[in-house]
Amino acid sequence: MKDSVKKHYLASITDKFVRGQLGRREFLRAAGKLGLGAGALGMGFGNRPFGAFSSARAAEELTPNPEILKWLADVGKPFAGTTLKLATESTPPSNAINGQLKKYFEEATGIKVEIEVLPLEQVLQKLTLDVASNLGTYDLYYIDQSWAASFSQDVFDPREQYSAKADLAMPNYNLDDFLPALVDGIAKYEDRWVGVPYDIPIFIMIYRKDIYDKLSLKAPETIEELYTNSKIITDEMGPNVYGTTGQMKSGHYSLECDWTAWLWGHGGSIFGPDGTFTGNDEKGAAALEYWTKLKATMPPGVDGWTWDGQGQSVAQGVAASMLSWGEFFPYFDDPTQTKVSGLCEVAVPPRAISLRTVKETGYGEIPGVGHQGGSSLAVSRYSKSPDAAWIFMQWATCADTQALITTLGGGTGPTRASVYDDPRVLAQARVGAGTTRHLPVVRETIAKHMGSEPDLPEWAQLSSDTIPVSLGKYFAGSYGSPKEALDDIAKQVGEVLKG
């Protein structure tokens, strides 16, 4: 084969793979013909390393429950020929559905599903345009928890849909199976459900057991212990290995995510009950001082990393621990992708020094060191095929599909309680690609340590610009003290809220 033909062929199959028109296995087979190994997948598809599949089992071994397929065939018949559209971020559930599972839905129902995978800010832009114009371009909305307030009136409440359309209701769909903490933290705005919890990336403690054992350390149980452990490792093993790492790129949402974990962990909160910014109070300043101290134990590149660089720093053996998204873990455990397979262990996030209650915060903020960045799936009120979309949504978020997503895509924590106990999920709780051995910790973190950002329309701007830009300035040395930086943030937040 000529080199140019080879490259053209590779580009074509890669394009199909990224669009979800080609399964991983078929892609590997095709790539293998070109003399490319599994390493081709290490090129970093998707926005997040943990968005890529790290599956130990072939898709053919995992098929949907026949009873659900039969229900789909019966209920979906009147809608055959319909096309549904969903714009979503590159997340494990969306990637698994797009790449591996939607074919079962399409075959059973005759309904075509088009999934656009976009960067998060573009998803927001598309949804906003859709609701502003009432065009109904997208039948299903992927709603980040921080947008729940903005879109709450533009989607159907799934509880109403389930009871109002008995003929379309999936048997045993069980809305009560969704973890209550996720319903509160992700999907609920005031008394409405803005879709159902669909995706739950959440901060857990991931650490290198081999390094911790070598230095006779134990998994950090408190925030102070995390600092002490990290300092010991950096002092002993730096500059080859650093104690911990972060996602601290100036101006990026990831920096804000790290900030909230430390802020909440020190008993602070972003807002007070009256809706004013309180991140600059005594506890907020203590949190920033702690974080500054902790940063000294991190690799120098941390100021330029989002979650991608942070994950790679652990995967490449540069950092010995991180408090970050649990979705990284199956990727770390995949020996074809990283150097640390089997060397990492998980623990719940270090205990907070003190914690504010929801009543002491504003805009529904829930303090907790386990920062969650989840999203909901909902049917748009402007959809031209809301019934077909509702059938798809039930299928995509039912326990059986979630178990398949978890087993195929790995990483993301299921949003339903029953899926954590599903035999297919439990069977993969061993060292290796697509592991689920971190999920008990994820489940405990959701139940006991989860922190959730406030819900207000201005939050997108505050969390992706105002706060992380100023924090970036602080770490670059533009402010005289933590307090000065936080007071400046308070002033800017006040201006944004004033409009």
Place this chain on the structure above:
Amino acid sequence: MSVTQVKRIAISDSPWPWLLPLVSLLVVFTIYPLIYNIWLSFHEFMPRKRALVFVGFANWVQLWHDTRFWGALGVTFVYFTIALACEIVLGMAVALLLDAELPGFGALRAVLSMTLVIPPAIAGMMFLLMEDPQFGVLTYLLNMLGLLDKATPILATSSLALAGVLVAEIWQWTPFMVLIFMAGLRSLPPEPYEAAMIDGASSLQMFRRLTLPMMSRVIAVAALLRGIDLFRVFDYVFVMTSGGPGTSTYSLSLYAWQQTFSFLKWGYGATLSLVSLAIVMILANLFIRAFKVRW
């Protein structure tokens, strides 16, 4: 339309039938968007109302109080000035060198032009990796030479980040200047140089008294083309620093993009774009007059 009418148009002296397709394209893709942008700058999209609301001059007034805007404008000017100066000086130096026609220089010229086919976002990614404090080759070399402390991340340090971005910009676009300057050098008449050599002028004197004056218009055209592009810098800062750390590399285009697409402030984003357009037009016109640029 009858055949006779078509024939009449085909032999007509009027330019309009021939210009019409081009004019239509201009109207659709330039005039209309510009007018729409101006209209948009007097409105703002209100997410809660899901509608564009007339706000009068509010967006224009906001500019004056927006420290981020002034910061972005300052960064853009610094970026523009340094990049343009470096690209002109380096471009001229390399063009003079390659004009010598030594063996292998033909291939070198071809290699130089290769940087131009790389998309700026990709070049930005390359330099992002090269300037990584852990794995970056550029950082490694600077460490070796004792010019940079190993613990200093170039792109995450306020005082260095802009320089880090400028390196990518200058690397990619200096060859563009080289190509233009070489074309200019090759079109210079040989007679003045022969006369100067007979008079015993040195190379430096010939460069200052002959080459530079004769090349001034070529340099001006190159500076104008590149300058307009530099003022719109987006790709490198977006990929390499996202405007950080803090706001130390925030360019005007990045700020306008962010306001428009991230925060859905379409009116303010349009205002920022119009300001950027106005500044470029004023500067370009001043430049054309000052340097008597002829197209």
